[in-house]
Amino acid sequence: xxxxxxxxxxxxxxxxxxxxLFYVEAQPAGKxxxxxxxxxxxxxxxxxxxxxxxxxxxxxxxxxxxxxxxxGFMINRLTWEGHDFLTTVKNDKVWKKVxxxxxxxxxxxxxxxxxxxxxxxxxxxxxxxxxxxxxxIL
Numbered sequence: 289x290x291x292x293x294x295x296x297x298x299x300x301x302x303x304x305x306x307x308x309l310f311y312v313e314a315q316p317a318g319k320x321x322x323x324x325x326x327x328x329x330x331x332x333x334x335x336x337x338x339x340x341x342x343x344x345x346x347x348x349x350x351x352x353x354x355x356x357x358x359x360g361f362m363i364n365r366l367t368w369e370g371h372d373f374l375t376t377v378k379n380d381k382v383w384k385k386v387x388x389x390x391x392x393x394x395x396x397x398x399x400x401x402x403x404x405x406x407x408x409x410x411x412x413x414x415x416x417x418x419x420x421x422x423x424x425i426l
Contacts, residue, residue: 302390302402304328304337305346306383309374312347312366320349321363335359344399346370373399376406385409 307326315321328334332355339351347370349363366374377383386406390397397405411417 298333298336300340300396301328301333301337302397302399303387304333305341305399306374306377308334308337308341309346309366309370310378312363312370313374317365322361324361324363331359335361338363341370344369346373373403376403376410379410379413382406382409382413 304326307328308324311324311326312321324334324338326334328337335351335353338347338349338361341347342349342351345367347363348365348367349361351359351361353359377386383406386402386409389405390402
């Protein structure tokens, strides 16, 4: 992604993705969300994340506009996939382990890998049998 305001590459921020999912989940059902409140203070970054989250099937809604004319959002709800992903990363202890693994590896992970890694740690946290760590081969 390219930050249209600065021309710099924009990195996908999984912590922001998680924060957006928490925000949308907390809103009343059946009412479209036109303002998303997060710790992100750059509207372009927020809009890009909402857009790619919609493309990934995490959110149902629309993102429209651009950096010059301004952005608009109409988020209807989390999708099934969005709820599933949020469920896997909701536990703070699990999420901290996921972030530590990402930092340890020094690379970005796909949404699917983050979800699988979180599932692995969640299973460990609740005492389910299964592999407690996901092997990442680069």
